[in-house]
Amino acid sequence: MNKPLILLGGGQQASVIAEILLSEGRNLVAVVSPQLISSASPLAGIRRLVSDDELLKNYSLDDIQLVNGIGAIPGQDLRWELFDYYSNHGYRFASVISPHAILSRYLALEEGVQIMAGAIIQTNATIGKNCLINTGVIVEHDCKIGHHNHLAPGVTLNGSVTTADRVHIGTGANIIQGIKIGYGAVIGAGTSIVRDVAAGQVVIPAANRILL
């Protein structure tokens, strides 16, 4: 568990992740980023690898663990694809749990789960591999979250919500208790979900803005 870490991605999401790792004194030895790193970033000064090939050539899967630093945006699958790509090569992903998250002791967290500051995961919840549980998200008791989910900042899932894989729940959306959400569904920012959502469905708030 305490192997040196390599971060995939050098952008804004990677900076948030890096700040957590550095605050915990984790040994972050390199970052994979085709672009230069901002000098103001927590990543400044860390060895930069310009490609996945450079990583694969120089770091054995026995010597390091990976951290996914790619953001999660609907329609962009890079975050999920990178996880599968490196997993297929035998690499393992470390989890990243903010010291400011609140976690029940009765949880099942799978490989590479990331839980940001202020997120709360309640009793008997399950979080699938490579999920990003973002800032201030609430996952209530007995929720079962599939693999490769993104729960955006401020999302609230009430008790016993179940999601399939690759579900995206947008900023501040609210899901009532017992709802099931299918594979690849996208829930728009601020939407309240009170009925089950089918696989592939995109749900957004309707005409809910008036300009005065």
Added chain:
Amino acid sequence: MNKPLILLGGGQQASVIAEILLSEGRNLVAVVSPQLISSASPLAGIRRLVSDDELLKNYSLDDIQLVNGIGAIPGQDLRWELFDYYSNHGYRFASVISPHAILSRYLALEEGVQIMAGAIIQTNATIGKNCLINTGVIVEHDCKIGHHNHLAPGVTLNGSVTTADRVHIGTGANIIQGIKIGYGAVIGAGTSIVRDVAAGQVVIPAANRILL
């Protein structure tokens, strides 16, 4: 205040409550539950009473305090009825405050109040008896919450909101400053409340979901 505790209910909400009690080293001597307890629950291994009669027969009101472990769902009054039933028999209810809740030092909390992880109660608020202030709820300064209220996960009450008894505010609903909500009103998940709500009123978001 440090009497042994008996938990009413053995379901999902009871597990969340039990985790708080056990993390604080409280002496939880029994749980009342007609159903068997899951072996994965924080309640596993605690003495089970199958009925209220078994409790009344075996535990004197001088020797124990009760904890309400029943969930709060609109249209189901068991949580409120049990509180009144045992109160009428002279039993007292202990409060349950998560160590991860943030409480002002200038509050009035009545008997049996329950405040879950991440909830924030600001200066000069009042919370009535048997209220469940759920995960991540914000109760701003000078709010006055009646008895038997349920504020579901992610609810935000801005300053000086007043609620009567038996009010249910659903997942992630937002109430602006100074609003008054009448007896027994139900506010649907994700609703924004900007005008006072009459007693018995049910308010839900209108047609705010589009399927793409």
Added chain:
Amino acid sequence: MNKPLILLGGGQQASVIAEILLSEGRNLVAVVSPQLISSASPLAGIRRLVSDDELLKNYSLDDIQLVNGIGAIPGQDLRWELFDYYSNHGYRFASVISPHAILSRYLALEEGVQIMAGAIIQTNATIGKNCLINTGVIVEHDCKIGHHNHLAPGVTLNGSVTTADRVHIGTGANIIQGIKIGYGAVIGAGTSIVRDVAAGQVVIPAANRILL
């Protein structure tokens, strides 16, 4: 930074601010309030000045710092005007950061910023002078908040949101990533913002409540 403090305002918002200052052992020597202070307030017992003139006459700008205790409500500019009035007289405003807020170490916070309990400010965010970041607000990575903004309780700003000066974002509103909000805009409680908002615009949820 450790000069004695004088609080402008003696109302409800001032009580929340005062509780933070007192919990940190800050030296609060006076409060400016034309009205009497409630005996239940954290401000009870603190010397009261009845007017700005009394402050200006008795306290030199070298000896004290000010704290803005005026609430922020759309259409009421007193909070912003007082800051400018005293700044023009050469006085300086102290910042107020709740010990229960979660702040990245990579932030730029300007003069007089106030951050309430449970608020989370992520990596590389910027907060302009005299902003009130209220209870439980989420400001994600790389947001740039102008001067004199009020982010009401429960607001969520996803990454890289930019606001101009004097923006008001209402209770529980959600702003998706990358949005720009113009000078003086008002975002109504619970609104989801998915497009840029022009200067002076007022945006509220449309007809989103049904009474059953």
